[in-house]
Each structure stands twice: as structure tokens, then as C-alpha cells.
Amino acid sequence: xxxxxxxxxxxxxxxxxxxxxxxxxxxxxxxxxxxxxxxxxxxxxxxxxxxxxxxxxxxxxxxxxxxxxxxxxxxxxxxxxxxxxxxxxxxxxxxxxxxxxxxxxxxxxxxxxxxxxxxxxxxxxxxxxxxxxxxxxxxxxxxxxxxxxxxxxxxxxxxxxxxxxxxxxxxxxxxxxxxxxxxxxxxxxxxxxxxxxxxxxxxxxxxxxxxxxxxxxxxxxxxxxxxxxxxxxxxxxxxxxxxxxxxxxxxxxxxxxxxxxxxxxxxxxxxxxxxxxxxxxxxxxxxxxxxxxxxxxxxxxxxxxxxxxxxxxxxxxxxxxxxxxxxxxxxxxxxxxxxxxxxxxxxx
Amino acid sequence: xxxxxxxxxxxxxxxxxxxxxxxxxxxxxxxxxxxxxxxxxxxxxxxxxxxxxxxxxxxxxxxxxxxxxxxxxxxxxxxxxxxxxxxxxxxxxxxxxxxxxxxxxxxxxxxxxxxxxxxxxxxxxxxxxxxxxxxxxxxxxxxxxxxxxxxxxxxxxxxxxxxxxxxxxxxxxxxxxxxxxxxxxxxxxxxxxxxxxxxxxxxxxxxxxxxxxxxxxxxxxxxxxxxxxxxxxxxxxxxxxxxxxxxxxxxxxxxxxxxxxxxxxxxxxxxxxxxxxxxxxxxxxxxxxxxxxxxxxxxxxxxxxxxxxxxxxxxxxxxxxxxxxxxxxxxxxxxxxxxxxxxxxxxxxxxxxxxxxxxxxxxxxxxxxxxxxxxxxxxxxxxxxxxxxxxxxxxxxxxxxxxxxxxxxxxxxxxxxxxxxxxxxxxxxxxxxxxxxxxxxxxxxxxxxxxxxxxxxxxxxxxxxxxxxxxxxxxxxxxxxxxxxxxxxxxxxxxxxxxxxxxxxxxxxxxxxxxxxxxxxxxxxxxxxxxxxxxxxxxxxxxxxxxxxxxxxxxxx
Numbered sequence: 001x002x003x004x005x006x007x008x009x010x011x012x013x014x015x016x017x018x019x020x021x022x023x024x025x026x027x028x029x030x031x032x033x034x035x036x037x038x039x040x041x042x043x044x045x046x047x048x049x050x051x052x053x054x055x056x057x058x059x060x061x062x063x064x065x066x067x068x069x070x071x072x073x074x075x076x077x078x079x080x081x082x083x084x085x086x087x088x089x090x091x092x093x094x095x096x097x098x099x100x101x102x103x104x105x106x107x108x109x110x111x112x113x114x115x116x117x118x119x120x121x122x123x124x125x126x127x128x129x130x131x132x133x134x135x136x137x138x139x140x141x142x143x144x145x146x147x148x149x150x151x152x153x154x155x156x157x158x159x160x161x162x163x164x165x166x167x168x169x170x171x172x173x174x175x176x177x178x179x180x181x182x183x184x185x186x187x188x189x190x191x192x193x194x195x196x197x198x199x200x201x202x203x204x205x206x207x208x209x210x211x212x213x214x215x216x217x218x219x220x221x222x223x224x225x226x227x228x229x230x231x232x233x234x235x236x237x238x239x240x241x242x243x244x245x246x247x248x249x250x251x252x253x254x255x256x257x258x259x260x261x262x263x264x265x266x267x268x269x270x271x272x273x274x275x276x277x278x279x280x281x282x283x284x285x286x287x288x289x290x291x292x293x294x295x296x297x298x299x300x301x302x303x304x305x306x307x308x309x310x311x312x313x314x315x316x317x318x319x320x321x322x323x324x325x326x327x328x329x330x331x332x333x334x335x336x337x338x339x340x341x342x343x344x345x346x347x348x
Numbered sequence: 349x350x351x352x353x354x355x356x357x358x359x360x361x362x363x364x365x366x367x368x369x370x371x372x373x374x375x376x377x378x379x380x381x382x383x384x385x386x387x388x389x390x391x392x393x394x395x396x397x398x399x400x401x402x403x404x405x406x407x408x409x410x411x412x413x414x415x416x417x418x419x420x421x422x423x424x425x426x427x428x429x430x431x432x433x434x435x436x437x438x439x440x441x442x443x444x445x446x447x448x449x450x451x452x453x454x455x456x457x458x459x460x461x462x463x464x465x466x467x468x469x470x471x472x473x474x475x476x477x478x479x480x481x482x483x484x485x486x487x488x489x490x491x492x493x494x495x496x497x498x499x500x501x502x503x504x505x506x507x508x509x510x511x512x513x514x515x516x517x518x519x520x521x522x523x524x525x526x527x528x529x530x531x532x533x534x535x536x537x538x539x540x541x542x543x544x545x546x547x548x549x550x551x552x553x554x555x556x557x558x559x560x561x562x563x564x565x566x567x568x569x570x571x572x573x574x575x576x577x578x579x580x581x582x583x584x585x586x587x588x589x590x591x592x593x594x595x596x597x598x599x600x601x602x603x604x605x606x607x608x609x610x611x612x613x614x615x616x617x618x619x620x621x622x623x624x625x626x627x628x629x630x631x632x633x634x635x636x637x638x639x640x641x642x643x644x645x646x647x648x649x650x651x652x653x654x655x656x657x658x659x660x661x662x663x664x665x666x667x668x669x670x671x672x673x674x675x676x677x678x679x680x681x682x683x684x685x686x687x688x689x690x691x692x693x694x695x696x697x698x699x700x701x702x703x704x705x706x707x708x709x710x711x712x713x714x715x716x717x718x719x720x721x722x723x724x725x726x727x728x729x730x731x732x733x734x735x736x737x738x739x740x741x742x743x744x745x746x747x748x749x750x751x752x753x754x755x756x757x758x759x760x761x762x763x764x765x766x767x768x769x770x771x772x773x774x775x776x777x778x779x780x781x782x783x784x785x786x787x788x789x790x791x792x793x794x795x796x797x798x799x800x801x802x803x804x805x806x807x808x809x810x811x812x813x814x815x816x817x818x819x820x821x822x823x824x825x826x827x828x829x830x831x832x833x834x835x836x837x838x839x840x841x842x843x844x845x846x847x848x849x850x851x852x853x854x855x856x857x858x859x860x861x862x863x864x865x866x867x868x869x870x871x872x873x874x875x876x877x878x879x880x881x882x883x884x885x886x887x888x889x890x891x892x893x894x895x896x897x898x899x900x901x902x903x904x905x
Binding site for chain 1: 430431434501502503507509510513514597598599600601602603604637638639640642643644646667668669670673676677680681684687688691692694695696698699701702703704705706707708716719720723724727728730731733734735736737739740742743744804805807808809811812813814815816817818824862892893894895902903904905
């Protein structure tokens with residue numbers, strides 16, 4: 001049944017957990033739409049024929065709807081639409097809420113390519129490698145104009161907005177290669193901004209990750225006396241620390257838990273902060289990014305509004321690196337599993 | 349088609365005897381100089397001029413549409429390069445929306461019919477009415493000047509930061525749209541005041557024709573929402589020319605703010621386009637079924653309901669823009685309400701046919717097409733509002749197909765129905781019924797053949813605004829282009845027989861449809877001051893076809 005409807009509606013194959021969920025609702029909605037169009041259309045056709053005009057000056061009865069009819073007219077669509085809403089919103093919450101054990105990948109849209117970087121080090125362009133059956137969270141931004149990250153086979157889509165991070169997630173269900181398209185018009189080569197997701201099985205993924213590590217080892221062969229020593233992988237967080245030092249974050253922010261001019265970075269990620277307007281929020285990637293770009297937007301209680309904006313002073317990757325660095329300073333109880341990913345040789 | 353004279357069917361309006369005609373010539377021949385047309389304050393002449401201009405704009409927008417469709421015939425480059433393609437789809441959208449769909453029905457038929465339906469001699473502010481026509485033309489000239497000198501490649505949504513970074517000519521086109529906005533506001537204001545103050549004695553609020561109700565609801569949206577568009581367009585121009593930094597993240601701005609401001613106008617603008625068509629269709633279904641509207645008040649109030657909730661639904665354009673999940677839920681529910689109000693109208697239209705006396709003429713053929721486009725287009729709209737389904741569909745061809753079905757399909761059906769229904773009233777001539785039905789069939793079939801494949805393309809995942817596309821999408825694109833050709837053929841056929849009818853058409857009777865719409869209570873075409881002799885007396889609600897001999901208690905079902 002699923003196969004048949006999938007073909008009839010020209011849907012791409014289902015390659016993520018969300019795809020199955022969203023398609024089931026899709027079938028339901030399409031059936032209701034078709035059925036109600038059919039019923040309305042048939043009723044209308046029957047009336048057109050049954051009540052066709054017999055004479056030029058024919059008069060008609062004065063027919064008005066009873067309260068019962070009016071009630072039916074309102075409640076029938078309302079019930080169906082609310083049913084769609086309830087199922088649809090539940091699924092929407094599902095796709096908007098990455099699981100805690102998701103592996104992170106940073107995605108940056110740029111005219112006209114997709115760049116992917118794993119927290120453990122930068123990766124290439126336009127090809128995203130992920131393991132099957134493991135949730136992957138994408139943290140998406142753009143360095144120029146709006147783009148939108150779309151994988152039809154996964155049924156996921158999220159805009160890439162310059163100046164902020166948006167997020168979405170997926171769990172690929174079967175190994176294979178799936179197309180990435182850009183769905184927000186972004187200029188001349190908008191339609192050429194294609195990429196692919198390569199989903200690897202668990203073994204392939206391990207092998208591939210190991211391969212990356214080996215390459216990394218070979219490159220460092222000369223520098224290392226003892227090959228048995230596993231070199232520390234180049235990590236995005238390390239770069240973040242470097243950048244943070246260069247641009248002067250540590251003049252105001254400590255990393256040892258002591259509050260200074262600004263709040264400490266220690267344990268900041270995931271902490272719930274009370275703001276000066278009395279509200280509170282949980283520190284996530286979006287908040288950290290916003291605080292760099294527009295420091296006065298949400299001030300934490302007890303700290304003056306003295307931070308300058310870093311808008312235009314930090315590139316997309318630098319911002320991502322600082323966010324990743326701050327995330328490493330979290331207290332261990334916030335997330336159950338640390339982000340995992342392959343180890344790469346940085347492209348510098 | 350045999351137009352039968354039916355003086356007895358129009359109580360109150362006694363067609364003037366022949367010698368009377370010389371003292372009260374029809375508005376068409378009352379002054380024949382160019383100046384008497386260009387500087388006229390007569391709402392009917394202004395309406396006719398609107399009609400001519402919007403038809404020209406429709407031709408321009410339609411030509412762009414065909415260029416776009418032809419380009420998409422093959423996966424790679426077909427007839428134009430990528431930059432030209434990007435400009436073509438942008439201009440298709442800008443021209444069709446700002447110069448055709450928004451002004452078409454209110455400008456042409458609203459202007460012509462509203463005072464007639466209210467028993468008034470003119471609109472409340474005739475000079476403002478003429479000004480709104482010229483504002484539209486000034487805006488159009490500036491925008492078209494911009495199109496010729498560089499063009500714009502942002503899509504009609506002008507999303508920042510692309511629109512402020514592109515090297516194409518954005519400013520004149522946005523400025524043109526800004527001026528067109530004033531035209532829209534002036535028309536809306538005029539209609540609101542006319543409806544409030546110029547109803548003839550006897551026309552109470554609940555005796556107003558439903559077209560007036562629809563125009564009134566539309567006018568409220570025009571007056572309240574258009575200023576927001578004006579503001580946001582100026583901000584974009586300022587951003588591009590003077591680097592304001594309101595939407596540019598590199599200057600501390602927020603690109604998503606633009607989307608909020610833009611859709612705060614542009615979502616209600618969808619109802620500026622479809623509400624008038626709902627009004628036209630309420631008139632037509634009643635006239636050709638010879639029935640009072642089933643659930644008059646429900647249809648009238650649902651227009652106001654759509655106008656009202658239409659303001660609170662804009663966020664459904666931003667489900668995947670990074671807005672909060674909670675926001676998405678709120679906007680999803682509010683959007684559903686629009687669907688409920690539309691469903692009420694649809695059910696009542698079908699109910700109107702029940703126990704009617706259906707005459708299947710060309711306008712009624714368009715009503716059938718309209719009913720189908722509205723149900724299917726409206727249902728896909730609610731499907732979009734279902735937040736999780738929007739995720740894969742957003743910005744794909746499914747969106748293109750959906751809004752062409754509801755916004756364009758409904759508007760075109762109503763526009764064509766209105767031209768045919770009111771043609772004898774406006775020009776005093778009859779068109780050829782047979783050709784009318786043929787072209788209606790061609791247009792409805794062509795429309796389906798164009799846009800049904802696009803629903804499937806959207807399902808398959810083809811993003812919109814694509815110059816080139818992966819090969820697997822080709823079959824459906826070819827089908828869609830073939831459908832577009834059929835659609836174009838339908839319009840060409842109707843253009844030919846309508847122009848023919850204008851010149852050589854049979855002279856129409858005062859009320860060839862035996863309609864009991866209020867606008868038929870005067871001659872066709874009407875004299876300059878709308879009514880000859882004493883004003884008609886409005887004792888019955890519009891479209892009251894009950895035999896007075898057999899008048900009985902309303903029959904409720």
C-alpha cells in the first residue's frame with residue numbers, strides 16, 4: 001500500500017524516520033482532499049442536472065439552511081482540519097526536536113555550495129557523510145543570502161539564515177546516496193546548488209572514519225616520533241579557543257566558572273539563564289550566536305550591556321568554532337553523550 | 349443564445365422609451381472625445397479603462413509565464429540563459445500579482461458594479477477614483493521601465509538579503525509597486541465609504557448583494573494591510589541604496605524580520621485577490637440557478653471572517669525559517685480557520701443550486717471550474733498549514749501548483765465569468781455562447797493540465813525557481829508546458845470572440861439573463877448617471893426569484 005501510494009504520488013523513496021511519519025499523514029490528507037472534492041463535485045453535478053432550467057421564467061422555492069445544516073457546514077471541515085493539525089503538529093514537533101544523543105554537523109550555505117564541518121574538524125564541500133540509524137543534528141547557517149537545505153528522501157528542510165543558526169535533524173534508515181537541493185532562491189546558480197548525503201552502514205562508517213584518521217596519521221608522520229601515539233585530532237573547538245583568544249573574549253569571560261565582566265563560559269551551554277527582563281532562556285547555539293552578533297538582545301541578570309557586536313568581525317566558520325568551543329566547556333550532566341564524528345585533517 | 353427582453357422581471361427600473369434615449373445616452377456614447385474618457389469621473393468609464401489596462405498587464409504577465417514554461421521544457425538551458433530566466437519568473441510574479449490580480453476585479457468590475465448595486469449615482473469620491481487608476485498606471489510605467497532597463501531577479505517576494513545584494517535593478521520596480529499600493533488603498537477607501545454612505549433607501553446591510561460584501565471585506569484588507577507593504581518596500585530600497593542595515597545581518601539586521609513584514613501584507617493580499625472572486629461567484633451562481641443565495645448571512649460573514657483571520661496567518665510562510673515551534677503551531681491553527689470559512693462558502697454555493705433552475709451558460713461553466721479550483725486549491729492550502737507536511741513541500745512546485753489553483757485559478761475563473769456575465773451590461777452587446785463554452789472548457793482543462801503535474805513535481809521534490817533541474821523531473825515538466833499551451837489557446841479564443849462581439853455582437857436586451865441582481869435594474873449599458881427617471885425601489889433582497897403568488901414560509905433544509 002505504502003509502495004503504491006508512494007509511486008502514485010511521485011514521492012521519493014523514504015530514507016529517514018521522519019519520511020515515514022510525514023508520508024502517512026500525506027496519504028491521509030490527500031485521501032480526505034480527494035474524497036471531499038469528489039463528494040462536493042458529485043453533489044454539484046447532480047444538482048446542475050437535476051435542477052436544470054425548464055422554462056425561461058421559472059421561479060424557485062425560497063430555501064434557506066437550517067441551523068443544523070449550518071452547524072454541519074462549520075463542524076465538518078473544522079473536525080477534519082483540526083485532526084490534520086493535531087497529527088501534523090505532533091510530527092512537526094518531532095522534526096524540530098533533535099534527540100539528545102544526536103551527532104552534530106555544521107552546515108553552511110554559500111553561493112552556490114554546501115559546506116559541512118564536524119565538531120572534530122572541517123570537512124569538504126557538497127558531500128555529507130553520515131552513519132545510518134543514528135540521529136544527526138544539522139546546525140545550519142549561511143554566509144551570504146538565504147538558502148534552504150532540503151533532502152527530499154528524508155523529507156527535511158530548513159532555511160539557512162545569515163547571522164543565525166537554525167537546526168533540524170534526521171535519522172537515515174538505509175545506506176545510500178541522497179540528493180540535497182537548495183529551495184530558497186539564492187541567485188544565478190540557485191538550481192545548481194546541489195549536494196548529496198552519503199549514508200553509510202555502521203561498519204562502513206567505522207571504516208571510513210578510521211580511514212580519515214589514518215590519513216591524518218600519515219600527514220603527521222614526520223612530526224611524530226612514535227607512531228603508536230594517537231595524535232590529538234584537530235578539533236573545531238580548539239580553533240574556537242584560538243579565535244576566542246584572538247578577538248578578546250577572555251577579557252570579559254572566564255572559563256573557570258568565575259563570573260567576570262560577562263558570564264563565565266564554563267557550563268554556559270545548556271544552562272538556563274535568568275534575563276534582565278525577568279524571563280529565562282536555555283543557552284543553545286542560537287543564543288550564543290545571537291549574543292555574539294547582537295549582545296544587547298537578551299541580557300543575563302547581573303551583567304552590564306557593554307559587549308561590542310562581533311557582527312562582520314567573525315566569519316561563519318569562526319562563529320561556529322567559538323560556539324563549539326563553548327559547548328566543550330559544559331558540565332557533563334547536560335547531555336548524555338558527547339558529539340561524535342570522524343576525525344579529519346583540517347583544510348586550511 | 350436568445351436574449352429575451354424581460355421588462356416585467358425588473359420591478360422599478362422601467363426601460364426608458366426610445367425618445368428618452370436621446371436625453372440620456374448610455375455612458376459609452378456620452379462624450380466621445382479622448383479627453384472625455386481620460387478625464388472622466390464616471391465610475392463606469394473608469395471601470396472600463398481599468399479593464400483595458402489589466403487585460404494588457406495580463407497579456408504581459410502571461411507572456412512571461414509562457415517563456416518560463418518553455419524554458420522548463422528540458423532539464424538544461426532551452427531558450428534563455430539563467431539570468432534571463434530568473435528575471436522572467438520575477439516579472440511574471442510581479443506583473444500578475446500587483447498589476448493584474450490585485451486590481452483586476454475591484455478595479456474593473458468593482459468600480460463598474462458597486463454603485464449600480466447600491467443604487468448610487470457614482471462612488472463616494474469620483475476624483476480619487478480617477479487618481480487611483482492613474483496611480484496604478486504610473487506605478488506600472490515605473491516598474492516596466494525598470495524591467496526593460498535591467499530587470500530584477502529576486503522573485504516577487506523580494507526576500508532580503510538577496511534583494512539588497514543583487515546587482516539587478518531592484519529600486520524602480522519596488523518603487524513602482526509602492527505607488528501601486530497607493531492605488532490599491534485609494535480604491536479600498538472609496539469602496540468602504542461608498543458602501544457606508546451611498547446605499548439607496550431600502551438597501552440595508554443585509555440586502556446588499558454579496559459582491560458588495562466581498563468588495564467591502566476586500567477594501568478593509570487593502571486599507572489596513574497595504575501600508576505595511578509600502579513601508580517594507582521603502583525599507584528594502586533604503587537598504588539597497590543607503591545600507592540602512594535593518595535586514596542585513598552584517599549590519600545587525602534580521603532577514604527574517606523582512607519575511608514577517610512582507611507576509612503581513614502579502615498573505616492578506618491573497619484574500620485581496622480571491623475575495624472579489626468569491627463575490628463574483630455568489631452573484632453568478634444565484635443568477636444562473638435563479639435562486640436566492642443559500643445562507644446569505646453565512647456567505648457575507650465568512651467574507652469578513654476571511655478578511656479578519658487572514659491577518660493572523662502570515663507565519664505559515666515561515667515554518668522552516670527557524671521560527672519557534674510554538675509560533676508554527678499557532679499560525680497553523682489560525683490558517684485552518686481560513687479553510688473553514690471558505691468551506692462554508694463552498695457548501696452554500698452548492699446549496700444555492702439545490703432546488704434552483706440551472707441555466708448552463710458560459711459564466712456558469714466558469715463557476716463549475718471555480719468550485720473545483722477552490723475546493724482543491726483550498727484543501728491543499730490547509731494541507732500546507734499542517735506544519736509537518738509543509739516541511740517537505742515548502743518552496744517546491746507543490747506551492748506553485750497550490751497557489752495557482754486557489755489564487756490564480758479562482759481569480760481567473762471569476763474574472764472570465766464576470767466578463768461574460770456583465771458583458772451585456774457594460775457594452776450592450778452579446779458574445780457568442782457556443783464559443784464561450786468552448787473557450788471555458790479549454791481554459792479549465794488547460795489549467796488542470798498545467799498545474800496538476802506541478803503538484804506531483806512538488807511531491808517529487810522539485811524546488812521552485814529552478815532554471816535547470818535533475819532529469820527525473822522532465823516528464824512532468826513537459827506535461828505542464830503542454831497544458832500551458834492549451835491554456836493560452838483558450839485565452840486567445842476568448843479574446844477573439846469577445847473583441848468580435850464588441851464590434852459585431854448582437855445588441856443585448858436590458859437584462860438578457862433575467863437576473864434579479866440589483867445592477868440589472870437599469871438599462872444596458874447604463875446611462876451616465878446610472879438610472880433614468882425615478883430610482884428603483886428596493887423591496888426585495890437581491891436574487892429573489894420566488895413567485896409572489898406562491899410566496900410561503902422559507903423552506904429550511
